Every structure is written in C-alpha cells, then in structure tokens.
Amino acid sequence: MFAGHFGLAAAVKAKEPGTPLWALMLGTQLLDVLFVPLLLSGVESFDPAGGTGYREAVIHADYTHSLTGALLIAVLASLAGGKAWGRRSGLVLGSVVFSHWLLDLLVHRADLPILPGNLGQLPLLGLGLWQFPWLSMALEAALIVLGAILYFRSALSRSAAAPHGASRARLAGGVMTLLLALALVTDVLGIG
Template sequence: MMAGHFALAAAVKAGQPRTPLWALMLATQLLDVIFVILFLAGGVEGLTDVTGGSYGEALIHAYWTHSLIGALGIAAAAAGVAGWRWGRRPGLVIGATVFSHWLLDLLVHRADLPILPGNAGDLPLLGLGLWRTPWASAAVELALVLTGAVLYLRSARRHGVDRRWAFTTAALLLLILAVDVAS
C-alpha cells in the first residue's frame, strides 16, 4: 500500500498548497519509518511470514506504531511539530495525513493492528484483510494513485507549478505503484 499512501499525500497537497509535499509524503509513511527504526533496534516490532509470499502476506507485529492509540499519538506529535513550523492548519493537515496511514492499513492488513500500544489488554486485533485478495488490493491502490495523480496535476496547473515537476511527481507515484504491486 506504499503507493496508495503516497498518492493520498498528493491528493492532500492538491487541497492544501501551503503544506510542503515532502512533509505530506513523509507524514503518510511516518508510522512505517518509526516501525523500521523499532524493528532494527532489537526487534521491538517485526514481521512473521504466514504464507511464504510477499510483504502483504505477512503478519505485522507493529504493536506500538500501528496500534490505534499509538498512531493517534504519533499523528498528534507530528501535528504539533508541523504546526510549530508551518502554522495551525498545515499542522492539522500533517497530523491527519499521518493518521490516514493507519486507516488505509486497517483496510488492507490482516487482523494484526492492535487498539492499545503494546497490545495492552490483549484486545482483539483489527484489520479487514484486503491483501488476501491481491487483485482487489491492487485495484484500490491503483484507484488511489490515479486519483492522487490527477488531483495533484490539476492543482499544480492552477498554482503555476512547473509542469515537468508535476508530471515527474505523478510518474513517480505510478512507478512506486508498479514496484509495490510487483513485490
């Protein structure tokens, strides 16, 4: 769903031209960036391959970064930093974009997303499991990428962004989608 996350950032940028695109792109991946840091820092979070296949076929043990409350906390922290740097509205946009990662993951993940950090209380894990149907997952991601690219290109034209930069961004979204679907 990496391309879908980035596509959402492009779509958000279309409606929020004051918010830097790089910050929106980072915001869509912030939960995964922190996940990788915790994974490399001694396996605080990790993956379990359940079918011998790709990333989408793994159970993700991201009980801190990808818990509902953890994601809300990371989103709030990002909103605070962005608000301090760019103002209240861009801060709220960044926070919402960070949290959008969890919402999109809820759609595609198997039931491996906890409600509380560390899976405290051993509550039921969440996830609707769209990854179990690869063609449907790819179709949703393609729809996100196309929507994000079109909205971004239209907005870029309205705001006088260099067409080459806008088309390069849209092309990169499609390339990320191709790599993401192929893996």
C-alpha cells in the same frame, strides 16, 4: 499500500498547497518509518504468513501501528507541523499521518492492536484486503490516479499566470505521476 499512501499525499498537496510536499509524503509513511528502528531493535517484528513480500506477512507493530500509538504519533506530527508551518498545516499533517493507520486497517489482516504493546490482549483489527490482491491493487491504483490527477490540476492552476508556468507544471505533474506509478509497480511486484 506503500504507493497508495503517497497517492493520498499528492491529493492532499493539491488541496493544501501551504503544507510542504515532502512533509506530506513523510507523514503518510511516518508509522512505517518509525517501525524500522523498532523492527531492527526487536521491539516490533513481522512473520511470513506464506509466500514472500510485505503483503504476505503478519505484522507485529504493536506500538507504531496500534490505534492509540498511531493517534499519538499523529498528534505529535500535528504539533510539529503546526509549529513549523502554522496551525492549518499542522492539522493537515496530523490527519495525513493518521490516514496511514486507516488505510492499513483496510488492507492488513487482523494484526493491528488497539492499545500499544497489545495491552489487555484486545481483539486485533484489520479487514484483510491484501488477501484479495486485485481488490487491494485496485484501491491503491485509485488512490494513485486520484492523487496524480488532483496534483497535476493543482500545479497547472497555480502556475498558469507565471511565465513558462504551464510547462513547469506539466513537468512537475508528469514527474509526480511517474513516481506514483513506479511506487505502485514496486508494490505490485512486492519490492517495497
């Protein structure tokens, strides 16, 4: 779902031009960014569940990808974004951060805890769309197409009055579309 998260960020940027694109892109991946140091330190882990690639693993991200952990990270991101770019951008950024967990809920097998560290051994969450590769790829492709279209339209409408604005907007929209498509290819091939 790596690419799908980015597609969502592009769609949000189209509707919220005051929030920096880099912050939205980072926000959609913040849970995974925080997962890396915890993975390297052994606090969180993943186990292959047959085959190779991220989709084929059981993730033990008991802190970054727990429901309450994701909510806490989203609130902290919202506060930081609000301080940097205003209250509205802070709320948007917090929502984008939490959207990562919501999208992961759709695709992950049941490996997402409710409480950090899986306190109380509550049932793990995940609907497991990764077990149906074509369905999960279709969802991801839909997010990318939606994000690319909305971003492209928004860039065109914002730059229509500026000299050479339309050509710059087409270039920006084309680059965004290309990057989103490449992200999808890496996801499909199991590179990301």
